[in-house]
Structure formats: C-alpha cells, structure tokens
Amino acid sequence: MELLEFFLEAGNLKRLRRTGWLLRGIPNPESIADHSFRTALITLFLGEELRRKGIALDLERALKIALIHDLGEARITDIPFPAQRYFNKVEGERKALVEMVGSEYLALFDEYEQESTLEGKLVKFADRLEMLLQALEYEKSGFSGLEEFWKTIEKLKKNELYEYFGGLVEKLISLRP
Amino acid sequence: MELLEFFLEAGNLKRLRRTGWLLRGIPNPESIADHSFRTALITLFLGEELRRKGIALDLERALKIALIHDLGEARITDIPFPAQRYFNKVEGERKALVEMVGSEYLALFDEYEQESTLEGKLVKFADRLEMLLQALEYEKSGFSGLEEFWKTIEKLKKNELYEYFGGLVEKLISLRP
Amino acid sequence: MELLEFFLEAGNLKRLRRTGWLLRGIPNPESIADHSFRTALITLFLGEELRRKGIALDLERALKIALIHDLGEARITDIPFPAQRYFNKVEGERKALVEMVGSEYLALFDEYEQESTLEGKLVKFADRLEMLLQALEYEKSGFSGLEEFWKTIEKLKKNELYEYFGGLVEKLISLRP
Amino acid sequence: MELLEFFLEAGNLKRLRRTGWLLRGIPNPESIADHSFRTALITLFLGEELRRKGIALDLERALKIALIHDLGEARITDIPFPAQRYFNKVEGERKALVEMVGSEYLALFDEYEQESTLEGKLVKFADRLEMLLQALEYEKSGFSGLEEFWKTIEKLKKNELYEYFGGLVEKLISLRP
C-alpha cells in the first residue's frame, strides 16, 4: 500500500470511537487514535523507567509496536468483545495489517498479541494500563457501569512487568471514586 | 434469551453509529436504530402502496423483517464494507440473531438477505432506499464524498419492485444538489 | 403528501433529540427515531408473547401504530411536558399526522393515544416500557436526576397488559443502580 | 417564580439547540443561549452606533429586551416554523414569560415582537442579523441548504434601522461563499 493512501486510511482511527465505552453509554468517547497515542506515550515513559532500572530494552521496537498495535482496526473497526464469538478478530487484524503495511510489521504485532518479547509485554502492559486510566477518568467524571474493565487488573498482574509497575497500578486503583 | 435482556441489548442499536457515514467524516451520524426505524416506515408505506396496486403482500411479515434486519448488529456492530474481506458478516449476523431471538427469525432474515420472497425484496428495497435518502440528506446539508453510496441505485434497479417505485427513486436522484 | 417528500420529512425524527433527556442534561441523547424503533421492536416481541398466551391480536395493526405513534413529531418536534400547558400537543400531532399521511392513520393514532383497543394498549405499554429501559440505561451509565420518568410505572400498572408483563417491569426496576 | 428557580430554568436555553439548523442537518448546532448572547451583543454595539449618530435610545431597555426575547423558549422550546401552523408560538411564549418573570417583562417582549418602539425594532434587527451571521458562518464552514434563512434579508430591509445598517448587511451578504 502506498504511504499516502496508508496515512489516509490510518485517519479512520480518529473517526472510530472505542466501542467498549460506546456500548456502556458514554457519549462521544475517545477515539482509537486517542487510545493509541497514550499507549505509545506510556510505553515510552515506562520503557525509560525500565532502562533506569538496568533492564535492556529496544525502545525503538517497543514504540513501533505501540504505534501499530491497533492499526488493523482502521480497517476492521474496534469489534467489541461480545462480537468476538462470531469472528476471529486477531486474525482479521493480522491480515489487515499485512495488507496495509506489509508483513514485516506482523512480527511486531505478534510480539504484542502473544506477549512473547519484553517489548511486546511492555506494550501489552501499556495498552491495558491506558484502558484503566481511561476507565478511572470516566468514573471520576461520573460515569458508571465500567466494572468489567477493571477485571483487566488480573491480566496486568500476570504480566512480568507488574513487578516494576505494580505500585503505579495500585495507586491508580486507589484513586477510584 | 430473556425478553428484558434482549430489549436492553437492542439498545446498542441506538448507541452504535452507522460506520459508512462515520468513516467518511460525518460527525455524529445516524444510529443503526435511526436507519432501522425509517426502513420499517418505508416498508409500511411502500407495502400499502403495493396492496393498493393489487399485489398480495404479508405486511405483518414484511414489518417483522424490517424490524429485525439489522438486529444482529446490536452484537456484532456495523462492520463496514472494507472489513468484510476478513469476516463473513452475514454469517456473524445470522448466528447472533439466532442466539438473541431464536431460529424462527432466521428464516425472516434470510428472506431479506437473499431477496427470496416478496416481503424480503420489499425490505431490501426499503433498506437501500433509506440509505439513499440519508445520503441525499447529508449532501443537501453540505457533506460530500458519498459517491460510493449512490452505486446502490444499480442494485435497486435489479430489485423487481423497481417496476413500481422506480419513479420515486428517480425523483430522489433528481434532488441531489 | 407525496411518498418521497414524506420519507424525507420523517428524517427529522433522526435529527431531533428527545427533549425529556436533553433538558435533564444528558449530552446528545437518543433521537425520536431511536425511541420509535425500539418501541416497534418491543411491540413485536410482546405481541408475539401475547399470541403465545392465546390472546388474539392484530399484530400488523399494532406494528403500524408503533411506527406512526410519534410521526407527528417530525413536524411539531418533541414538545416537552412543561410546554404542554401552553399548547395542545396531541391536537397538533393529530393534525400534522393527517396532513402527512392522511386521515386513515388518525384512527390508529387515536387507538394508541386513548388506549381504546388491545393494539393501542400494547403500543402505549411498549412506548412507556421503552422509556423506562432508556432511563435505566442512562442511570447505569451514571446519569441521574431521572426520578420523574420512573413515575410512569404507575401508568404501566394501570394498563391491562401489566397482567402479562408485570414481571418484566419489576425485573427492570430491580436493575436500577 | 423565585430567582434561583428561574436561573435554573433559564439553563434550558443552553441545553436546547436552535431547531432551524438542526432540521437542516447541522450537527450539534448553536444553543438558544448562544444566539441570545450574540443578539444582546449586537444590540449593544448597534445601539452605541445609533447614539453616536445622534439618535436617542434607551439602551438599558434595549438590552433587557435582547436578554429576554427568547426566554419563553426555556419552557416551550424552539418550536420550528412548520410547527407554528398548529400552535400559536408567540402566545405560548408570552404566557410562559409572564409565569417565569412576571408581567412587567411582557411589555418589553411585545415591543420586540411587534417592533413597536425603537428599542424593540433594534432587538428585532439584531435578532435577524444574528441569524444571518450564523447562516454565513455555517455556509463558510461548508454547510448548505440554508437558502430559506436568507429570505430574512427582506424583513431586515423593512426595518427602519436598515437605513443605518444596510451597508453592514450588504457587506455580510457579499461574504457568502
């Protein structure tokens, strides 16, 4: 796919809202691009923190993963959890990604999806943390009915990076209204 | 599925926007429920018109089809056309529909999807006409980039009801700004 | 009124928001079409349930009533309750309806407004139930100040269909957060 | 009506959108309060201009009229033009106004509605000019289908203040894209 065409298709991520919030009645919730941006930002700052702790990390690789981790959704949209019984979302995302930016990015996506490398784990951690931050922000603004999102904490705890950032997650939880 | 639970899940059709418009940059476009409502209304008034022309029609059946023709989207969302290369949308809709309201409605859905009965053809006609009306309304309000939607006219022309409502469609086209 | 022109005017029901929610500060609430859609859907499924219970019902008639019960609002808008001290809303709706779709639909509207037939009662029940479902959904999302809407329960209880669907209504109430 | 209660009811003017724009498909158009604000601002600056031209004017009175000219809509909403065949909007506004702020404001409203005083004429001029400014702004942003609003120019020309501000109106018209 040509670069210009690709950049324009990536614009869909600004136009598409995250369906998880939408289906819970939050008016005009964040876009997929909004989420991807903060996920990349978190990846950067947690990555720097890991380095400060002496952990070797390919930050360029991690940032690439963060930037492309939801790119397939520009084409397949943010198919919500209940719909995934009918469709293999990850397979759809993988195929769309390859068609959009080529197979060299598929390896990056798979690291993220399978949490198979430190960089992939970091972005998965950032992705989930970002969702919790957003859930917290919506709850602080008065929205409710978001309990299901908080179950993600269990998944965060199984990520080996929880060792380093567990305190941050706990602090986040303590801020729930 | 219990009735109350089903009515609540159907509420998703109010919260979900039609992705075709969304991806073309129309801010806060119509909901799936908005579209389904006018589709049913068109079905009613075109159906009455057919009867006046002496054509036997099971209007109750047609209205049922109209009301459930997008019901599966309450669960699978309005997966846009470019995403359908990766997913079998109709199969997903069929399965979701059965789980939501039981297999007796599947026959109705298939009549619509396959245009296999007069009632199914009528709702398919109404569904496409509704989309053209909305495209026209957006264009009259100043939105553009909707050319692709107008290709649907070719499909309308192949529907045997075009014989009766071709004039209406041509008039509609003549109103484009 | 010509069919095409009528379908276009009915599009106003997508553009107009239900003022009851709007005045209580719910941002970008449901459209009148959103409400009408689920009212028709409820009419269909409660109607089928009545039939299963052996109650004779003209479901085609009931669905017609449901689809046109708020049609006049495409022209007069959803004049809120406090404004009805100054205007006879129902009279306005009746006149607009006749001008839009002819007097044969007036009888249907009156059955609904006066709850004078089983079909009219069913749609009135569906209309009120739909509003309660929406109130519940808004409350589950965190919105408040909707107490007044719940007074509708008293009206539902007086509808003879409460005998059949009272359990559903009670279950709905039990879901309030 | 008590002041606090009145101020809260006036908040409806922020929540209600101007239906003229809404029905032409402008997403999330200006509120009634938005319009009232600029109408008052225009009244102030045109009023000062009149004074500079040596015309005696009770500016306090004019500003009061501007601030209350749509106040009744906080209760009756912005009933659009096509609905006014079924309801006497002005009578509704008058009654609502009296109940909200007392009959001393009715005289001010009538001056505006009947253009019976210089101050009333000024606010009517400002009210219409404000609408044209907004129409121009929407057209410059790309919205269309607003031709009907521009017919107001004929009414502006009949207002005796056109003598002073005709140049401004003509300049405004020349800016249409």
Next chain:
Amino acid sequence: MELLEFFLEAGNLKRLRRTGWLLRGIPNPESIADHSFRTALITLFLGEELRRKGIALDLERALKIALIHDLGEARITDIPFPAQRYFNKVEGERKALVEMVGSEYLALFDEYEQESTLEGKLVKFADRLEMLLQALEYEKSGFSGLEEFWKTIEKLKKNELYEYFGGLVEKLISLRP
C-alpha cells in the same frame, strides 16, 4: 475593528467550550457564549432586585460589563487555570479587548476584573453564581469531580453583594445532590 468583522469574531464564543468542564471530562459542555448569556441575565435580575432594595445602580453599565466580560476569549480562548502560571491571561484579555472594541471598554472590563465599582462587583458576582449554577446542573445530571468549582463560594462570600444574595447562594448549595 469594523462592526461586521467584530460580530463574526464574537461568534468564536459559541464555538469554544469552557475548558474547566472539558478538562473534567464533561462531553460537549457549554460554550463561552452560553455562560456569558446567563451571566448577563443574572446581572439583569439581580440588578433589578438591588434597585428594589433601594440601591442605586447603573444597570446599563452593568449589562455592558456582563456582555463584554469574556469577549477577549473570542481571541485568546478560555485558557484554563493551570495554564495561567505560564501566561498572564488577564493582560491578554485586556489587549485583545482593546483591539476588538476599543479602549473605552477596557474601563468596564477593569471594573469587573478588579471589582472596583458596584456594577463590576455585580457582574463578578453574577459570573461566579452562573458557574455554580452550571456546576449544580452538571452534578444533578450525574457528573462528578467538580469539587474545585465549589471553592468559589468563598470568593462569593467576600463580595459585598453576598449581603443581599447570600440566601440565594445557600439555597443553591442545598440543592447539590
């Protein structure tokens, strides 16, 4: 600045949302014009009340102040409180105001900003009261996280008009959910 150009620039106040609410996650909050309108309305009705209590007041002057008190924001936008550590917002507003409407309005703005005259104090009181009314309305609709706004009560209490309108403020506070 020419009048027409000025009226068009003032239109920005309709397009710009109040950032205080925006940053706390309220979707599509009121515009600056919305706020300015009710501030002017409150100024009018509190001013009339003061007159009834025998207090001499230049109401025309007070209304002018109310209408222009946020006018500079049409150019500099509603720079939120945390940003004011980096910019002198009031200085920016003053300069923008002079360029937009001339230096004769600067004196009015300064009366408001410094609460140096009765009219300035009244508008400052109205401005703060308006914000509390809006905070109350958002809280009644279910939004939260607005505690900081209520600290304004302390500032209201120091305004000499609290003597007259303290009861109204206390009643307002008592309505918090």
Next chain:
Amino acid sequence: MELLEFFLEAGNLKRLRRTGWLLRGIPNPESIADHSFRTALITLFLGEELRRKGIALDLERALKIALIHDLGEARITDIPFPAQRYFNKVEGERKALVEMVGSEYLALFDEYEQESTLEGKLVKFADRLEMLLQALEYEKSGFSGLEEFWKTIEKLKKNELYEYFGGLVEKLISLRP
C-alpha cells in the same frame, strides 16, 4: 512529576480539540491526541523510508520527539494562532513540558521547534503533513474555509525532507476536491 499523575494529565490531550478546526466551525473536530498519534505514525513510516534511502536516522529519538511535541498542550491547551500575539506559546509549552516530564525532554522539543536536527526536522515535517492530511479529509467530507491551512505547504517545501517526500505532498494536494 510522578508517572501516574503525568499519564492522567496527558489524558487532557484526548479531551481537548484542536482549536484551528474548531474556530472554523468543524463540529467536534479531532483531539490533540488524535493529531499526535498520526504525527508519530507518519514519523515512523517516513523515518523507515529515509533509512531505506540510506539516510542515517535515530528513529527512537524521532519517535520520542513526535510523542512529546504537543505534550505541553495538555496543560496550556491548543492556543490558536491569533492568540499568539498576546502570549509566547512556545515559551509556555517549554516550561510546562519541563515541569511535566523534566528538562531532558526540553532538548527534544527544541530540536523539533527549531528544526535543528534531522529528527527534529522529520517530526516537524510529519506534524505539518498530518495537518494537511486532516485538512484534506475535512474538505473531502464537505467542510470548507480551510484555505489558510494549506499555506503550510510553503513551509513544508523549505524543510529539507521535501526532497524525499515532495512527491507525496504533491499527490496529497492533487486529491483536494
């Protein structure tokens, strides 16, 4: 500043809309985070392209710059161009950035702002290209009045990366409706 607190403040970038579009009447335009996301994505793909052309580039550095290039706006908001006569926006952004993430990021920001390194130039190019893509998308959707944004092309042409990506920019321009 603590990481959690910082991530929450960065959430403002999702809530704040880009004022350039807002002031031209585009309803609910993109957020600052939306823009930052695609800027980072463009930086990644143009960066990879440069590498393929044999140009040495620190892509990690470039991605960091892209992710933080508008971070200060989380605190100072997107102060629009006409307001910058009254405030030194860049100085405000620099101070806010230092307080949010420390002075080590200031060097990165300055590279971008002053286009003093290849990485800084790349992000500046991506930032401007992103804005043009968005302008194109809005124009394709029917919005107008965006001519001023296209003047940015002149600035792009002066960026030394135009040598490599001039074709892409010209293609983009050719797509304007």
